[in-house]
Every structure is written in C-alpha cells, then in structure tokens.
Amino acid sequence: MRHPVLIAASLLLLSHSLSAAGIPDSRRAELLSLLKHDCGSCHGLSLKGGLGPPLTPANLQGKPIDFLTATILYGRTGTPMPPWRPFLSNAEAAWLAERIKEGVQ
Ligand code: HEC
Structure with a gap:
C-alpha cells in the first residue's frame, strides 16, 4: 500500500513541475519573443x-x-494548434499560459 506522505510528496513535485517558478529573466524575454512571433x-x-x-x-x-x-x-489534435513540447518545458508553458491569461502587451 502506498504511503500517504509519498503520495503527497509526488503531488507536490507534480505541481512544482507545472509552476512557473525559477525561469530566469533572460529566458522570460525569449519566451515573450516566441509568444509574439x-x-x-x-x-x-x-x-x-x-x-x-x-x-x-x-x-x-x-x-x-x-x-x-x-x-x-x-497542441490540439485535428486543429492547426501544434504541440510545443519539443521547445518548452512544463514550467515555461505554464508561465506563458499565465502571461496570456493576465494579458500581454
Ligand atoms: C499553426 C498555427 C498556430 C500556432 C503557431 C500556435 N497556435 Fe495556438 N491555436 C491554434 C488554433 C487553430 C487553435 C484553436 C484550436 C481549437 O480549435 O480548439 C489554438 C488554440 C490555442 C489555445 C487555446 C485557446 C482557447 O481559447 O482555448 C492556446 C492557449 C494556444 N493556442 C496557445 C498558443 C501558444 C502559446 C502558441 C505559441 C507557443 C501557439 N498557440 C501557437 C493555432 C496555432
């Protein structure tokens, strides 16, 4: 039987890998450029x-x-929306999702 603490720890790791924390400023600038272009x-x-x-x-x-x-x-299968997984980490994709939800100028 799996230990609840282990399950909690893996959930924490999972949510951490989806969070945008720890992206350096230089990479943020690249991501914003990717978003625009x-x-x-x-x-x-x-x-x-x-x-x-x-x-x-x-x-x-x-x-x-x-x-x-x-x-x-x-991406979305069956639509032109391509997958960006080869180019973006989970954290970078989450960071971009936050940017567009907040509104990028
Ligand atoms: C080749 C064209 C194309 C490119 C390039 C593209 N998208 Fe998309 N994207 C689409 C299309 C078409 C849809 C709508 C898919 C559908 O019908 O559900 C979409 C949907 C989306 C959605 C969902 C929007 C919603 O209202 O649910 C997001 C978020 C998104 N794209 C983000 C991005 C981001 C971020 C990038 C760049 C990293 C990107 N897209 C690049 C074509 C593209």
Missing part, C-alpha cells in the same frame, strides 16, 4: 486572433491555467 503568426501579432483564437484575458476567462498549459504543450 511564433504564436502570433497564428493568433495575431497582438494575440487578438487570426487562424487561432484570441489569446486575451477576455477569451481565456474561465479556462484553467493547467488546461491552457496542456494545450500549449500538447
């Missing part, structure tokens, strides 16, 4: 929508960070 090529340069839906706080309202993070990491 790569994501912007489909979602619009100002993220107000294009081939992909707007990545704005209004459109993302009610969508949990974990859901958006998973969309970024794994």
Whole structure:
C-alpha cells in the first residue's frame, strides 16, 4: 500500500513541475519573443486572433491555467494548434499560459 506522505510528496513535485517558478529573466524575454512571433503568426501579432483564437484575458476567462498549459504543450489534435513540447518545458508553458491569461502587451 502506498504511503500517504509519498503520495503527497509526488503531488507536490507534480505541481512544482507545472509552476512557473525559477525561469530566469533572460529566458522570460525569449519566451515573450516566441509568444509574439511564433504564436502570433497564428493568433495575431497582438494575440487578438487570426487562424487561432484570441489569446486575451477576455477569451481565456474561465479556462484553467493547467488546461491552457496542456494545450500549449500538447497542441490540439485535428486543429492547426501544434504541440510545443519539443521547445518548452512544463514550467515555461505554464508561465506563458499565465502571461496570456493576465494579458500581454
Ligand atoms: C499553426 C498555427 C498556430 C500556432 C503557431 C500556435 N497556435 Fe495556438 N491555436 C491554434 C488554433 C487553430 C487553435 C484553436 C484550436 C481549437 O480549435 O480548439 C489554438 C488554440 C490555442 C489555445 C487555446 C485557446 C482557447 O481559447 O482555448 C492556446 C492557449 C494556444 N493556442 C496557445 C498558443 C501558444 C502559446 C502558441 C505559441 C507557443 C501557439 N498557440 C501557437 C493555432 C496555432
């Protein structure tokens, strides 16, 4: 039988790996550039929508960070939304999900 403390510890590790803590400033600048140029090529340069839906706080309202993070990491099968897992860590995808939910200028 698994020990509850072990289960709690692995849950903690899991949530830590999905948190945006510990991303250096230099990498944050790269991620914002990726967001503008790569994501912007489909979602619009100002993220107000294009081939992909707007990545704005209004459109993302009610969508949990974990859901958006998973969309970024794994893409959406059957749609043009590609998986970014080869290029982004879990923490980086979560950080981007937080940025678009808060609104990026
Ligand atoms: C090749 C075009 C393309 C690129 C590049 C792209 N997306 Fe998408 N994205 C889409 C499409 C199309 C959808 C809508 C999928 C659907 O129909 O559910 C989508 C959906 C999403 C969603 C879900 C939005 C919602 O309202 O549920 C998020 C979040 C997202 N993209 C983030 C990103 C991020 C962040 C990047 C860059 C790292 C990115 N996308 C790059 C095409 C793209």
